[in-house]
Amino acid sequence: MPGKEETKVIALNRKARHDYFIEETYEAGIELFGTEVKSIRGGNVNLKDSWCDIVGGEIFLKGMHVSPYEQGNIFNRDPIRVRRLLMHKREILKLYDQVKQQGLTLIPLSLYFSGSKVKVSVGLCKGKKLYDKRSDLAKKDAARDIQRAQKEHSRY
Template identity: 60%
Template sequence: MARKKDVNSLAENRKARHDYFIEEAIEAGLVLVGTEVKSIREGRANLKDCYAEVRNGEIFIRGMHISPYEQGNIFNVDPLRDRKLLLHKQEIGRLAGLVSREGLTLVPLKLYLKGGRVKVALGICKGKKNYDKRDSLLEKAHKRDVERELKNRNRY
């Protein structure tokens, strides 16, 4: 079955769903320059191997790669620079407490457009062990087999 692409989705971190248990997801704004927004709209962003960290009461995304805009000139910036997230002070405090105490990680799950602005879905995640990953792959395979059988049964 083909995966439906969300209309407003610009980039997705599918590896995060394989490597982490996602406890909660929150929406945050992203501080970008103009050429980065144009490049993201063309689908040239990569969320693989990036994470968010709390520094001095602010949250930054590290390791998110946004390719330089082709028609950009001197306004292009470093593709791997740290980008600030826009959240309320109370939310930042709560996330900082969760990350420091409970061993959770902040992982960007998806970039999307909302009202013409680029937003990021930030997941509060707990790492999976290798046996957890194998279990989730087995469960996914069983589910796929059951759906295939139901589809074949309905055909005749």
């Protein structure tokens, strides 16, 4: 279909889902150079310790590591350079107000292709305390044990 765009996930930030409660998610474009896009197509990107910052009415992605493209020469950029995200001005101002007033933070959750464009899913997040992380792990372990028991029971 000509009107339907295909999405292909490139990288996920699993640590963000472990360390933060995700209040809302937003989609943003990202400003990249040609060799960075080629490297991202190969999956050479890491979102683990990245975050977003709003400066001067613009939103920037910091800490994202894009490995240099092997066939690139002088056109390769710094792997952890600051990259600008592309969002509407009113969305950026809304996020800025929420970050400053409520003490929330902006964390990139995933990087994906939407058609031929690279997009970033940005989450408005609230940090988890240690006991929240422990309770989440306990719930996951309990669910895993239940699944194992059901699978074992279904064999007989």
